[in-house]
Amino acid sequence: MRWTIKPKPSEDKIKHLAQALNVEDFVATLLVQRGIETFEDAKNFFRPSLDHLHDPYLMKDMEKAVARIELAIENQENILVFGDYDVDGTTAVSLVSSYLKTYYPNVATYIPDRYDEGYGISFKGIDFADDNGISLIIALDCGIKSIDHVAYAKERNIDFIICDHHRPGKILPDAAAILDPKRDDCNYPYDELCGCGIGFKLIQALGSNRGQTVEDLTSYLDLVAAAVAADIVPMTGENRVLAYFGLRVINSDPRPGIKALVHQVKKQTLDITDVVFIIAPRINAAGRIKHGNHAVELLTEFDFEQAQQFASEIEQYNSDRKDLDKQITKEALSQIIENQETERFTSVVYQEDWHKGVIGIVASRLIETYYRPTLVFTKSGDKYAASARSVKGFDVYNALEACAQHLEQFGGHMYAAGMTLKEENYSLFKEAFEKQVQETIHPDMLIPEIEIDAEIDFADITPKLTRILKQFEPFGPLNMTPVFLTKNIKDTGYAKKLGEDDAHLKLFVKQNSSEGIPAIGFGLGNKMELTTNQKPFEAVYCIDENEWNGKISIQLRLKNIK
Structure with a gap:
């Protein structure tokens, strides 16, 4: 994981907005990073209105x-x-x-x-x-x-x-x-x-x-x-x-x-x-x-x-879909290892009986293990059909366009696409796609990145801050949930692993003399040893509200620790 702190906007813009809204500088920073620079911008952002819809x-x-x-x-x-x-x-x-x-x-x-x-x-x-x-x-x-x-x-x-x-x-x-x-x-x-x-x-x-x-x-x-x-x-x-x-x-x-x-x-x-x-x-x-x-x-x-x-x-269809995607992901990962393709710039896999309805999900799952542009093919009539998924910053649609001579048809956008090709063109396409990605992808794009909005201390996490962050919702691309970095934190001795195969990590963390805050790290169970014996560590996280027995409390959703 690459930890990247977003570039800080100009101090003038931050100060101007912080003053106009009566908020801390780092909250103003979050807003300016989202293109919100004036009181009017902020008003439209925090108070969405149907009047803002265009004719x-x-x-x-x-x-x-x-x-x-x-x-x-x-x-x-x-x-x-x-x-x-x-x-x-x-x-x-x-x-x-x-x-x-x-x-x-x-x-x-x-x-x-x-x-x-x-x-x-x-x-x-x-x-x-x-x-x-x-x-x-x-x-x-x-x-x-x-x-x-x-x-x-x-x-x-x-x-x-x-x-x-x-x-x-x-x-x-x-x-x-x-x-x-x-x-x-x-x-x-x-x-x-x-x-x-x-x-x-x-x-x-x-x-x-x-x-x-x-x-x-x-x-x-x-x-x-x-x-x-x-x-x-x-x-x-x-x-x-x-x-x-x-x-x-x-x-x-x-x-x-x-x-x-x-x-x-x-x-x-x-x-x-x-x-x-x-x-x-x-x-x-x-x-x-x-x-x-x-x-x-x-x-x-x-x-x-x-x-x-x-x-x-539909609930039953969704349950069937989960079973299928688990099974096919397992088979696809085995195929990558058996074919000695773990070091390639792309993952391109095929099996004729894979269910066409879940190959897009499987492509996303493979990226969780091998972080690179990924295509999952199955047989569809007398053709091969695939779903493509990409990694952050890489335009898979453009890469497919460059290999179009091997394809029957394709469509989609930067991060997701679909295509069909003739059976005899599969190997040619697979190599052309690998070559195209190898020549055009920046090496950094092959390492998953966590973008950090701001470095803060636990003392900054106040009820007022959580109320303001709640008004940033709904989150999505270009308005993602803010991610914070805090250094020199310690677990108070309550660290434990949770879930199937001890996959998740539950902590109770402090920084200096701050009050302890519960934290959950999904998929971070393997990092527990970094938190034991009062060893200090750094964490990147989102601030969540946790509801339990009618009470709402602050909880950190850990994205990574080191």
């Missing part, structure tokens, strides 16, 4: 999209809402379809089969639309590169509205409207929305035609918050506002499907981390193990008892 009509083609939907309604056309099988896709389909159905009945949904059709718009989905007299498809979280598919639909007199957030290619599909803030010719003020976020902008625009304000649409924000959290988009700007109010909906009045999922895990109040680790994997499990339709059924169900039935089925 949806600032997005290129929004007028065209709304006009085409209104025309479809006027002409009594059948509309198909199409989206991918992951959290972003299924929440987006649930959001747009359930909104349209509040005032127009001729709306169907379609989620492609992960195994039969794969990622994105499918010819099979277009054939389904053609067979069912559908003349308008609204594609969410996909479609920006589907030039052939949109042309195929056009031949069948089917129009497309594409709502995507992935990077476009040089040529755009010939669609009735394309909503994608990453288009070069789109001047929308915020280009980091997820697919469900763009779906929300679409219903915001449709709603404004019906005299609805954004306040009238807040009941849809539980879906948007789930997508923002799961898709790992920056927690800035509109995403942070949508997630903030979406969390409120999740914790106060969620739709029956989300209520049923939360009911399964019996947790009172959820934060964004709970959405990432509790809600998102369960929504994802439907598409991974069975079919993404099950997630849409759950998220659009208005009867709570029926939603509970769907949720318990």
Whole structure:
């Protein structure tokens, strides 16, 4: 682990903000590191408001999209809402379809089969639309590169509205409207929305035609918050506002499907981390193990008892998914060792019977052991299909683009991608990918890094500080949970290992004459000897609140010690 202290912003900026907000310098430092430099910036950050959302009509083609939907309604056309099988896709389909159905009945949904059709718009989905007299498809979280598919639909007199957030290619599909803030010719003020976020902008625009304000649409924000959290988009700007109010909906009045999922895990109040680790994997499990339709059924169900039935089925899929990912990770790690590939710059593994629904998770698991760009392949029909995951700072999408001559197709973004190739090209691709990464990756990127926001003493950890830090939520990329470094600390003699295989570490730590603070280090059980016999050590940690028997106390969540 590399410990890197973030560069300190200019003293002038820190002093100015600390004075304006009446906070300690190091709190002002945390804010300036997040791009918050004025009282007004801080006010917007600490008091998110729905008024901070942009006018949806600032997005290129929004007028065209709304006009085409209104025309479809006027002409009594059948509309198909199409989206991918992951959290972003299924929440987006649930959001747009359930909104349209509040005032127009001729709306169907379609989620492609992960195994039969794969990622994105499918010819099979277009054939389904053609067979069912559908003349308008609204594609969410996909479609920006589907030039052939949109042309195929056009031949069948089917129009497309594409709502995507992935990077476009040089040529755009010939669609009735394309909503994608990453288009070069789109001047929308915020280009980091997820697919469900763009779906929300679409219903915001449709709603404004019906005299609805954004306040009238807040009941849809539980879906948007789930997508923002799961898709790992920056927690800035509109995403942070949508997630903030979406969390409120999740914790106060969620739709029956989300209520049923939360009911399964019996947790009172959820934060964004709970959405990432509790809600998102369960929504994802439907598409991974069975079919993404099950997630849409759950998220659009208005009867709570029926939603509970769907949720318990999804709970089973999630349990199956966990077993599979454990087993395949074990097999993949053995393969890396057996093939003597532990010293490579990449991990590329293949086994024909690996479950396609969990290979992305397995790629992330392998990175926990071998920290490097990773691809996990399985057999899909007569092709090899893979999920790619990357390490911090390395653009795996660009690396795949450089090896494109060996691939049938690929798509994705900097840290996660998917691809297919012909069996005979696997070895060639594997070596080309290794060579490309070797030539372009900085050696430091192959060592996991902990970024530290500030060095503090335990005396600085006050109730006031924890109250302020709580208002930094929701956390996510570009607004991560603050990480602190404290030196010269000692365990008070209560150190013990916890959990399966003694994997975790529980301490009670002090610095100088400070009061002791409980600390938990997940996965740090092997570092216990550094803390014994009153030996001083350094720790990097986040400050958590721990709730036990109705009492709330401060606890440190250790990330590393040395």
